Amino acid sequence: MTESAPDQTPTNAASATAGTGSYRTRVIFGVILGIIVIGIITGIVLIVHELNAGMTIPQLLSSYGYWLILGWTLLEGETIVIIAGVAAAAGHMELWLIILVAWIGSYISDQIYFTIGRKFGPYLLQRFPWAQKPVDRAGRLLLKYDVWFILTFRFIYGVRNVTPPALAIAGVSHKRFAMLNFVAAGLWANSFAFAGYLFGQAFKELVEDAHMYFGYVILFMFALAVFWAFYHTIRGIVHRRRAYRAERRAAAEKAGP
Secondary structure (H helix, E strand, O other), X not given: OOOOOOOOOHHHHHHHHHHHHHHHHHHHHHHHHHHHHHHHHHHHHHHHHHHHOOOOHHHHHHHHHHHHHHHHHOOOOHHHHHHHHHHHHOOOXXXXXXXXXXXXXXXXXXXXXXXXXXXXXXXXXXXXXXXXXXXXXXXXXXXXXXXXXXXXXXXXXXXXXXXXXXXXXXXXXXHHHHHHHHHHHHHHHHHHHHHHHHHHHHHHHHOOOHHHOHHHHHHHHHHHXXXXXXXXXXXXXXXXXXXHHHHHHHHHHHHOO
């Protein structure tokens, strides 16, 4: 009596495994995105509530400013660190604590991005082909500058967010990245915090009764940062979608009927 054929061929089994992995990855990223969105909405509601309750901007910064820095630096960060430096110059926040919180947030965020790149890098590049170009650029810079690139990538526009996963894909070890990332996060936090602090000090020297206007300056800078982040995100999404569609059309035309 002949044995019955297996339910799945090796190819089908591999496809099923890949499909399961892709689904699991989408679920993970969906949960992460949901947590981020809920956190942002909760923060906005809390700020509006406190302002309506009569809390002043200096009081708001003293109560929630450090949490805002931590949350923002987990996503991007330099703008909020500069604003916090201005607030420190006005006496509303502590400069050393701003640097410490920004250091921790930036370090943790890039460690997370690195781990994501190590575990899901190939899938992400397949899912988001537009990321291939900045990842390739980060790889070239790593080959050329090695340690110096890892220490300074936070200051390079266009590769900031893709560099940690790109380094993971390139084979940089967890231990090496963790050590260099710790130093790099410190350099980054000190640079932008002191930049904001010096700007605030210059504002105090140039503007008479500057303390009366610091709250408005900080609020304006924060509103501008939120608008720019929103605009840059939407513009990037639209640009990448257009570029991806153009590449697909070009590939289809090249392949012919």
